[in-house]
Amino acid sequence: MKKLFLAASFADVAQHFPQFIGTALQGKTVTFIPTASKVEDITFYVDDDKQAFEKLGIIVDELNISKHTTEQIQQKLQQNDYIFISGGNTFYLLQELKKSGADQLIIAQIEQGKPYIGTSAGSIILAPNIEYIAEMDDQNKAPDLTDFSALNVIDFFPLPHYGDEPFADIAKNILHTYQHLQNVVPISNDQHIEIIA
Template sequence: MAKLFLTSYFAEVASVIRDYDSSLGGKRVTFIPTASLPEEITFYVEDAKKALEELGLIVDELDVSTANTAEIKLKLKNNEYVYITGGNTYFLLQELRRSGADKILLEQIRLGKPYIGESAGTVILSPNIAYIQEMDNPDAAKELESHEGLNIVDFYPLPHYGNEPFEDAAEHIISSFSGEINVYPFSNNQVITVTKKSIEILTTVAK
């Protein structure tokens, strides 16, 4: 099955997860909402929780900005899935690094644990997150010293392509960076699935 499910707005494409794994009932997902903390608009966090629960998953929340090392290790290692919400990518990266969660997360993904990212949770897997500054405010992460991402994928996912209020920002990112990096634009009703053998963009029926 696919190990990475990269989304813009998870609630709209959650059915894709069921297509890959029909035995979701009772499995636990480490739900990391940290990226949403600096944001004023956060409806997608509750939407994601509801969508995961409707899939039969047990949501186990983990805010890496406040959790201790023991809690981070326990939840990331023992739960069957990892989910990171949207929000501010810079703040998310700062807190993953500060807490040490980045190293544990990388280990778990490399061991084959399925990972679901939404917007910021998708961008964080790229080699470097600097390209996303048209959508996110770097000032939310005053202590972030490097924009180097988790580097799990060798491309640069661009969420919300063609979707308001990010239409202009997405187009500007493409025009600014497409000649320098491998930008993968995708919309709110698309999912990028990544396995060891392939990268595929799937489109669902818009709600």
């Protein structure tokens, strides 16, 4: 059973997470992957999300997949209760997930029922393909990425920050461009998508 909690900003919707999980959160652990933010100048949202987990009583175990072996990544993903991928540059995130083999490890964990939490890039990455987000994220930050096919865990395309600055106009343009071609689902910073399937 897949359990997915997808947001544009986890810190803004964290109050809904306990009900989604349905069990006590105190002392639970999350593999917290901030990799997407490592090529960005503005990263305050990573700390905001980290603090949101800590306020829920969840222990944050940070994992930058660019700096660990496949075995180390697998161990962390297996030992912790939840998987979280933060916002940042989706193209760089996908590049590093593929390089490290973490993409397949995360898919396997999701398929085994481990709850996955994504925020912004971390939500987009579950789509079949990330090409649609090019107007929001700089592809040049992922020079080694030659294929935009993503984790393909969901059959739609999350569009975060819809109606929220500084991405309001960009998100509107993306929706207009792609809405007739594929299933684009806009979410504002105050919204999230829950999937239990």
